[in-house]
Amino acid sequence: MAGAAGQSDHVVFNQVGLAFGHRPVFRDLNLTFPRQKISVVMGESGSGKSTLLRMIGGLQRPDSGEVAVAGESLAGLDEMGLGQVRRRLGMLFQNGALLDSMTVFENIALPLREHTDKSEAEIRQVVHERLGDVGLRDVDDLLPGELSGGMLRRAAFARSIVMAPEILLCDEPFSGLDPPNVSRIEALIVQLNQRLGLTVIVSSHHMASSLRMADQLCLMRQGAAISGTPEGLASSHDSTIADFIGEDGISHLARLQERPPQGGAS
Amino acid sequence: MKAVVQILGRRVIEWIASLGQMTVFAGRIVRALMAPPTRGPLIRSALFDSGVLSLALICASGLTVGFVLGLQLYNTLSRFGAEESLGTAVGLSLIRELGPVLTGLLVAGRAGSATTAEIGSMKATEQLDGLRMMAIDPIHFVVMPRAVALTLVMPLLSTVFVLCGIAGAYLIGVELLGLDSGSYLASLENSIRFQEDVLQSLVKSLVFGLLLAWIATWRGFSCAPHAAGVSRATTSTVVTASVCILLADYVLTALWAV
Ligand SMILES: Nc1ncnc2c1ncn2[C@@H]1O[C@H](COP(=O)(O)OP(=O)(O)OP(=O)(O)O)[C@@H](O)[C@H]1O
Numbered sequence: 266m267a268g269a270a271g272q273s274d275h276v277v278f279n280q281v282g283l284a285f286g287h288r289p290v291f292r293d294l295n296l297t298f299p300r301q302k303i304s305v306v307m308g309e310s311g312s313g314k315s316t317l318l319r320m321i322g323g324l325q326r327p328d329s330g331e332v333a334v335a336g337e338s339l340a341g342l343d344e345m346g347l348g349q350v351r352r353r354l355g356m357l358f359q360n361g362a363l364l365d366s367m368t369v370f371e372n373i374a375l376p377l378r379e380h381t382d383k384s385e386a387e388i389r390q391v392v393h394e395r396l397g398d399v400g401l402r403d404v405d406d407l408l409p410g411e412l413s414g415g416m417l418r419r420a421a422f423a424r425s426i427v428m429a430p431e432i433l434l435c436d437e438p439f440s441g442l443d444p445p446n447v448s449r450i451e452a453l454i455v456q457l458n459q460r461l462g463l464t465v466i467v468s469s470h471h472m473a474s475s476l477r478m479a480d481q482l483c484l485m486r487q488g489a490a491i492s493g494t495p496e497g498l499a500s501s502h503d504s505t506i507a508d509f510i511g512e513d514g515i516s517h518l519a520r521l522q523e524r525p526p527q528g529g530a531s
Numbered sequence: 532m533k534a535v536v537q538i539l540g541r542r543v544i545e546w547i548a549s550l551g552q553m554t555v556f557a558g559r560i561v562r563a564l565m566a567p568p569t570r571g572p573l574i575r576s577a578l579f580d581s582g583v584l585s586l587a588l589i590c591a592s593g594l595t596v597g598f599v600l601g602l603q604l605y606n607t608l609s610r611f612g613a614e615e616s617l618g619t620a621v622g623l624s625l626i627r628e629l630g631p632v633l634t635g636l637l638v639a640g641r642a643g644s645a646t647t648a649e650i651g652s653m654k655a656t657e658q659l660d661g662l663r664m665m666a667i668d669p670i671h672f673v674v675m676p677r678a679v680a681l682t683l684v685m686p687l688l689s690t691v692f693v694l695c696g697i698a699g700a701y702l703i704g705v706e707l708l709g710l711d712s713g714s715y716l717a718s719l720e721n722s723i724r725f726q727e728d729v730l731q732s733l734v735k736s737l738v739f740g741l742l743l744a745w746i747a748t749w750r751g752f753s754c755a756p757h758a759a760g761v762s763r764a765t766t767s768t769v770v771t772a773s774v775c776i777l778l779a780d781y782v783l784t785a786l787w788a789v
Pocket residue numbers: 285290308309310311312313314315316317359
């Protein structure tokens with residue numbers, strides 16, 4: 266079934282259904298995430314954004330339908346097989362999920378130590394580059410519990426990109442960040458996408474950043490998804506979409522269209 | 532009446548199902564034990580957490596139990612005029628029973644509960660899922676080192692407990708009640724046989740260690756991913772492990788006699 270998906274789609278949800286107990290989260294969800302594009306998943310709290318990202322990582326299995334990553338269905342894979350797929354993924358969890366018994370440096374170095382045979386010096390260099398990317402300095406020897414919420418998220422972001430994944434999954438990368446750091450992370454995501462060709466799937470409530478960087482916007486509603494380009498969605502006549510993006514979003518889009526794309530990101 | 536049978540039936544089925552899951556889980560730990568890398572540093576730090584940090588508790592408890600045994604057995608034996616056998620009585624009861632069992636219960640309360648709480652809270656805060664997403668098996672990275680540590684630590688701590696207990700009874704019997712030091716030590720030395728007593732003691736505590744490691748890691752790994760789930764799992768570890776240790780103690784004692 267996943268074979269039907271074109272080369273251009275990196276992640277495919279095909280008729281996915283999922284319920285927790287008697288509460289359905291997804292009903293026959295069909296959704297594709299194009300290769301080397303930034304997709305932003307939006308939706309109200311509890312609409313299943315985190316669950317969607319967890320399903321791409323194989324952490325949550327669907328009750329029906331299938332999820333395919335890079336043309337490979339996750340349905341038939343055991344933990345070992347999923348491990349192979351996960352090596353191509355980077356994931357930022359909503360609450361960071363850093364190991365709280367290890368220092369920030371060791372946390373970010375961990376995937377490098379496990380899966381590469383880089384020397385200590387190389388590891389040190391890569392980790393510091395990634396920490397620099399997210400604007401953290403002098404945090405090497407701190408434990409995750411000693412960081413502020415925003416620092417923790419950025420350290421977790423650094424860990425999610427340290428293995429240079431093909432697909433980056435970010436669950437609310439902007440929540441709890443101050444405006445300069447929102448811009449920094451947004452610019453970093455755009456840069457990873459443009460320079461390295463990462464496929465990025467972001468869940469976010471941050472309207473301005475989302476609309477600025479999205480190639481594709483997905484709105485989660487009542488277990489299904491509506492997706493399209495931000496412009497396409499904004500100009501559609503479906504009132505629920507306009508409701509969700511809101512006056513602010515639409516005027517923001519109009520402003521964006523007057524400017525060359527991504528001009529502000531440095 | 533029918534409802535009672537139904538509930539009972541469901542409970543039994545659930546119990547059998549969870550026993551099946553626990554068996555699969557144990558298999559995964561054993562497989563992780565064989566798979567490279569060996570996780571030496573992680574095992575070492577788990578040994579420190581479960582072993583070294585339990586040492587003070589074990590020494591204090593051993594000494595106290597030794598004091599009590601010294602007093603009680605001295606009084607009992609003196610009714611038969613057999614105070615010189617204090618060493619025998621203290622040594623045998625500590626080595627064959629009290630050492631392994633009390634150490635098992637104490638370590639279940641101290642290190643077993645801590646292991647469950649740690650693994651459980653790692654699950655609740657998605658740290659285990661975070662490892663999975665980095666293609667690192669949490670059984671290999673988190674569970675196996677702690678299971679190995681709990682298992683190995685038990686016979687060692689039990690030995691420490693026994694030695695402290697013997698020393699405690701010596702202080703009471705010899706220093707306080709005026710028994711002859713030589714006769715205490717001689718009766719201890721002459722009555723203890725390696726095969727029957729010391730080996731039994733070590734095998735018992737190793738089995739208790741295995742049981743505790745299995746129960747504590749499973750309860751943490753399978754707990755509901757929130758604070759209430761972790762606290763429930765922690766309590767359950769102490770209760771289940773204690774009951775299992777006492778049951779296993781009877782079974783092993785009975786088997787050894789055969
Ligand atoms: N492990 C679970 N057990 C039971 N229900 C769950 C579980 N995980 C998620 N849910 C339910 O699934 C729904 C979607 O949850 P999810 O965390 O994906 O929402 P979200 O869109 O990420 O919300 P937020 O914006 O607040 O992060 C919610 O209704 C939640 O109650």
